[in-house]
Amino acid sequence: DAGVIQSPRHEVTEMGQEVTLRCKPISGHDYLFWYRQTMMRGLELLIYFNNNVPIDDSGMPEDRFSAKMPNASFSTLKIQPSEPRDSAVYFCASSLASAGGEAFFGQGTRLTVV
């Protein structure tokens, strides 16, 4: 397996624009996580899914953030409208609970909102 694949790797957008981050988890994994990493807050869990169903979205900072997982092989994190304070690295990770729950991370998407 190629691992967790995120796209794009880098995104620069203007304030107010819609941003969509994409993630392909490892095949067969039943959990998918979205994290945001900043210098100030470290690695924050935004939302996670189990078998494509959102389980806990309490980490989503505002209603401007939304995430979907339409099938087992794809998830999106959308920010609309984007703001400069959303600038961060966004990581997607997936895991298989029955195998010990180790999370496998993608390379991340570095988002810059200007």
Add this chain to the structure above:
Amino acid sequence: AQSVTQLDSQVPVFEEAPVELRCNYSSSVSVYLFWYVQYPNQGLQLLLKYLSGSTLVKGINGFEAEFNKSQTSFHLRKPSVHISDTAEYFCAVSDRGDKIIFGKGTRLHILP
């Protein structure tokens, strides 16, 4: 609710010296524990994990960690560090395979 505390935000250590990175967790249930490493501009990679059994866990790159239930700790150690160990290290806790919560990370600086 689960939480993870990494007591040191930065740890400087001389090359070939030993190092310990501290981690304490809180959880109301049995947990899985992890240490991850992040090199610059990369995602996180698993160093080691504790699921059950022996409290001393050995990982990659010569790292090991000891689970101490009474002290709710999972400190990471290496007997002799190398310049290539310069990275950020994250401790994490999971409720038996459910959501994974990370600490704020510890930057390990290796001094020549």
